[in-house]
Amino acid sequence: MTIYSINNHNKISIGKAMPRRVSALVAHPKESKDRYSSQRGSSMGIFLSGLGILSIVVAAGFLYIFQVTSSAVGGYDTTSLEKQIVKLHDERRDLEMQVADLQSLQAIEQGAKKLQLVASDKVMYTSPIADNNVVAFSKQGSDS
Numbered sequence: 001m002t003i004y005s006i007n008n009h010n011k012i013s014i015g016k017a018m019p020r021r022v023s024a025l026v027a028h029p030k031e032s033k034d035r036y037s038s039q040r041g042s043s044m045g046i047f048l049s050g051l052g053i054l055s056i057v058v059a060a061g062f063l064y065i066f067q068v069t070s071s072a073v074g075g076y077d078t079t080s081l082e083k084q085i086v087k088l089h090d091e092r093r094d095l096e097m098q099v100a101d102l103q104s105l106q107a108i109e110q111g112a113k114k115l116q117l118v119a120s121d122k123v124m125y126t127s128p129i130a131d132n133n134v135v136a137f138s139k140q141g142s143d144s
Contacts, residue, residue: 101107
């Protein structure tokens with residue numbers, strides 16, 4: 001029985017022995033199965049590579065969105081804190097003016113009138129060391 005086959009170099013070989021690698025016209029079922037499985041493996045590898053690249057791109061996109069959102073929130077917080085600082089500075093200035101007004105001589109005199117305080121004509125200073133360690137005098141003791 002003579003077998004005609006075409007090898008990889010497009011040459012026709014005639015003989016009883018089959019060449020190891022044959023073209024698509026005469027193919028062994030085992031080689032055919034291996035060829036399809038290798039094509040399936042390479043297409044699976046391409047699919048996994050594409051899936052990996054897609055995963056990296058999606059992860060980078062989420063990271064970018066997270067960074068932009070964090071920056072926006074940080075900017076809002078900064079603006080809010082700056083407004084609060086301005087408000088507190090204004091409040092401090094108002095309180096300092098109020099303190100200055102209350103410490104003025106005019107305010108003290110008005111406060112004394114409200115409390116019905118009178119000016120003292122006679123001032124007497126004492127020392128705890130003098131006069132037998134007496135610190136306070138009574139009206140009866142000071143008259144005698």
